[in-house]
Structure formats: C-alpha cells, structure tokens
Amino acid sequence: MHERSLVRGLIEQVLEEARIRGLGQIHEIKIEIGEFSGVESLLVNSAFDEMAGEYWSTPVQLMVDVIPLTASCEACHDNFRVMDFRFVCPKCGGGDVTITAGEEMRLVSVRAEALI
Ligand SMILES: [Zn+2]
Numbered sequence: 001m002h003e004r005s006l007v008r009g010l011i012e013q014v015l016e017e018a019r020i021r022g023l024g025q026i027h028e029i030k031i032e033i034g035e036f037s038g039v040e041s042l043l044v045n046s047a048f049d050e051m052a053g054e055y056w057s058t059p060v061q062l063m064v065d066v067i068p069l070t071a072s073c074e075a076c077h078d079n080f081r082v083m084d085f086r087f088v089c090p091k092c093g094g095g096d097v098t099i100t101a102g103e104e105m106r107l108v109s110v111r112a113e114a115l116i
Contacts, residue, residue, distance in 0.1 A: 003043040004051070006105060011048075011055055013107055024113035028061040034102035036069040036082075044105075069102030 014029055033041050041064045048062045069082040073089035074096040080089065087097050 003039065003047045006039060007044060007047040007051055010105075010107060011051065014110055015055065017107070017110055018112060022114070023110065025058055026056060026060050026110060026112040028063060028111040030063040030065070030108040030110075031105060032065045032067050032108055033105045034067045034069065036085075036099065036102045037105050039105050041066055065108070067102050069099065071097040071099050073097050 010029075010031065014026065017023070018026060031044075033039050033044065045062060045064060052060050052062075069085075070079060071082050071087060072079045073092060073094050075094035076089065076092040078089055078091040079100065080091070082099075082102070088095050089097060
C-alpha cells in the first residue's frame with residue numbers, strides 16, 4: 001500500500017528530527033497533506049496507527065491538515081482555489097496555470113518532551 005511506505009518515510013523523518021534535536025518522548029506529530037497529492041488522509045491515519053507501535057511504546061497522536069489545491073494564472077497572475085480539478089483561471093479564463101499548493105505531504109511539527 002502506497003500510504004504505508006509514505007508513513008514509514010514520515011516516521012523515519014520524525015525519528016531523525018528527534019535524534020538531531022535531542023527530543024524525548026514524542027506525543028504528537030502534525031503533517032499536511034495536499035488534496036491533490038494522491039494521498040488519502042484516512043489511510044495515512046490508519047497506517048500510522050498500525051505502524052506507530054513498531055517504533056514507540058507510548059501513544060503518539062497524528063494530526064493531519066488537508067491543504068486545498070491552489071494555482072496561479074500565468075496570464076493575469078491571479079491566485080485561485082482549484083475546484084473539481086478544473087485548471088482554468090476563474091478571472092481571465094486562461095488555461096496556463098501553475099499549481100502553488102496542495103500537491104505534497106510534509107511534516108509540520110513534532111511535539112515531544114525535551115530530554116533532561
Ligand atoms: Zn488569469
């Protein structure tokens with residue numbers, strides 16, 4: 001499953017971050033998932049719940065923010081929310097648009113206890 005390998009990558013990133021920053025017990029991980037990333041947030045959540053126990057003995061909460069798909073028009077530079085995956089500028093009707101957000105999944109923050 002696609003989501004499982006993404007979650008594994010995410011957990012490894014968190015572990016690396018925790019090692020570098022010298023974090024103790026991790027309580028909460030916050031991520032963003034773009035609505036156009038092809039990643040299903042519910043599947044990410046369930047994959048995380050399944051896999052977190054392999055890495056941590058205490059419960060870790062995964063918070064997912066879904067980021068709307070937005071794009072900007074190359075012709076009139078309008079920034080707009082893409083609805084129903086219609087990549088057409090609502091202002092000038094131009095079809096030459098660039099996606100500005102909503103394409104990726106990224107780690108936002110990790111809440112943890114500091115090591116004493
Ligand atoms: Zn436009």
